[in-house]
Amino acid sequence: MLVLSASDQERLLHMPEMIEAVSTALKEYSAKRTVTPVRTVLNVEKAEGHAIFMPSVAEGAGSLGMKYVGSFPNNKKMGKAAINGVVLLADVQTGEPLALLEGSYLTVMRTGALSGAATKYLARENARILSVIGTGAQSIGQCEAVMAVRNIEKIRLYNRSEKKAYDLAKQLRTRHEVEVLVHQDADQAIDGADIVVTATSSSTPVFSSRLAPGVHVNAIGSYQPTMQELPTHAVAGADKVVVESVEAALEEAGCLQIPIQEGHFSPERIHSELGFIISNEAAGRETDEELTVFKSVGFAAADIVVAKYLYEKALRENIGQRITL
Structure with a gap:
């Protein structure tokens, strides 16, 4: 063994x-x-x-x-x-x-790779600015994977503990020739971003501002029905919401369950499992204006x-x- x-x-x-x-x-x-x-x-x-x-x-x-x-x-x-x-x-x-x-x-790198796969099929080809909210253990895998599939020129970071954000910024600058900025406000960090990653353990939404058309979101932090990392409007306003597993997402993802309970989203609005998109059985991004969300809870x-x-x-x-x- x-x-x-x-x-x-x-x-x-x-x-x-x-x-x-x-x-x-x-x-x-x-x-x-x-x-x-x-x-x-x-x-x-x-x-x-x-x-x-x-x-x-x-x-x-x-x-x-x-x-x-x-x-x-x-x-x-x-x-x-x-x-x-x-x-x-x-x-x-x-x-x-x-x-x-x-x-x-x-787990860190597998979760990053899942976001990398989602980004490959759902983010705009010309996406250049990545915003990461939550700079704990999962964040390095997220950055590495997104940069593996898109030509990222700028990374914008926010974390409740500013030191952790600066630690990640230092790590990223060591690994890559990329501009990295640390912000003191989550809404500021996502302003102008092409790809947004939320990688926190928060039970309440980690940003409040509306997402611009064309943005892609990888939401990977919340994994319990009571945890809502994304604001309801981000899910309700998305053109495509994609998951690894419909069954697991509807059972475990508060980012979907809470908007459903509030009457702002429904299970039928889940566009597809990512596997179907990879297999060309469902559409990925179809226009530059689509707002897309990948909600990950992980799967064995x-x-x-x-x-x-x-x-x-x-x-x-x-x-x-x-x-x-």
């Missing part, structure tokens, strides 16, 4: 390949060639934490496995990470465990297909630690 740490995965990762891997997962899911149950969340009351289990099998992509994520906010008081995770990859033919991958880095099929991509590449490049169970 192979163990791949976060640093191992970073050595292996090539974002265009990652975007291709998640695109395969999206197509397989929408074609109903996967078994991907909605995530199981176990409340651990005494520790005030959540244990999340996400299994999937995508036989057409040769992938079988499960992701586990533990979210225990009180860990910070003990000097430990609040979120920990692993992905178990198994042989789709025999069920034998093949690899154990550190889950936090994989993407985790296991990405895990298989990293595992196979690790074997070829002799990266990782072999263990015997």
